[in-house]
Amino acid sequence: MESRNRNRWTDRGCSESGSLRRRLGRRSFVGVALSMCLAMPAQQAPVQKATAQQANAQLGEPTIGLEAPVSEAEFTAALLRFEKLSSRRQDEVIEAVVAAIAGVEDPWLEQVRALAALELPGEGGRHRRDPIREVARAGDDPSVGSGALAGMLPFPASVHYRYGLRRVDPFEVEPRDARGRRVSRSKAAELLRVARLESLCAGHAPDLDRALAALLARLDDQVGIDAEARFLERWRDGSESFYEALDRTAGRMEGVFHYDAMLDEWVRELVPKGHPDRTRLAGGIEASLHGFQTAFQAYRSYRSVREAVALSLLLDPRHDLPGRLVRFQENAAGADHSSRECVEVLLGAHGGDLLAAVDAFLAAAPELPEDMWCGEHRAWEGINAAFDQALQRVVDAGTHTSAVVERHRVARRAVQDRIAATARRALLGSL
Secondary structure, eight states, rough: OOOOOOOOOOOOOOOOOOOOOOOOOOOHHHHHHHHTOOOOOGGHHHHHOOOOOHHOOTTOOOHHHHHHHHHHHHHHHHHHHHSSSSSSHOOOOOOHHHHHTTTOHHHHHHHHHHHHEEEOOTGGGGOOOSOOOOOOOOOTTTTTOOTGGGOOOSSSEEEEEETTTTTTEEEEOOBOOOTTTTHHHHHHHHHHHHHHHHHHHTTTOTTHHHHHHHHHHHHHOOOGGGHHHHHHHEEEEEEEHHHHHHHHHTTTOOOOOOOOHHHHHHHHHHHHHHHHTTTHTTTHHHHHHHHHHHHHHHHHHHHHHHHHHHHHHHHTTTSSOGGGGGGGSSSSSTTOOHHHHHHHHHHHHHOOOOOHHHHHHHHHSOOOOOTTTTTTOOOTTTHHHHHHHHHHHHHTTTTOOOHHHHHHHHHHHHHHOOOOOHHHHHHHHHH
């Protein structure tokens, strides 16, 4: 269970962290984001000019400027017509919608496009070699991995980041219809096309799943977690990986079936030979189970915080974080801001630069304990520390953290509404 966020607003603020911020390798698109790195609210003034209609528009009826919005009835009728088209025509319509969205200009959207355009780790058949090599086992399937996050997003995902393997792989789910019945490959492809079109018409940027995977790859900066990640993916509890099962139960073993052999293997593989704790952990089920749970909680803290940071930077504020991450937007009791809002402040303090916000978090994030089975890892404190360092930028700009959050949210709602309105008009024009 994550600790409650303890961030606070003070008139005094705190000092900058200076050269602590580090980059995890430059890419060709970094200049796009760096051009805004030190921009302060003066450059965000257009955001404040967003009309009340834009700021409060519902996802169902987006508007742009003075152009008439596509009514819900028109949109529903267009979707029905789309579903009756051939697969070739459906692809053509989606291409036309994506091409229309390409004309929407926005600094945040440009950064998302740049992230999505990256060659992601593992693409092109060039998988990175694991930092900690795993002993091959008969029957291991390297494509098996936790798609827990990819399956809970408010937009369809075709790729997902693989912790432990440090690469991005295709994400596939068993296709089923609205009644939960399995469907043919052709029907599954049709359902995916419809889902993609609906996502675009709801205002989600094209290839947002690729942008998310790129941010997660950048945020996964500590290789000491890899062996634990692979172990928790390889062992299964029914149809779930052990990570998914324990994440669902917040680390509690009640209701999660485990094997004594699994705990024995965990000690053999993850506790180095000669370590003074190895004999104790291998001496009985109670000791090994406690060590396993402690290590899992450290890994869960590390991974979930990074997923929350990435999604806080990418999701429209009207969308909640996925269920297992929602605690990061509901932990503001006793403080001015939730963790999600603190990330939004961090982004605003760095002029809307996604990469600068990520790197500021990484510079402040605590290191994993060397012995994960006996040390607590409070990964969320990286958000706290980065927020505290961002306060000075906010104070120097003569504003308040609540105002920074509101500017960010108005801007994000406005761009999602523009994408949705553009996509819906392009859909009607393409049929």
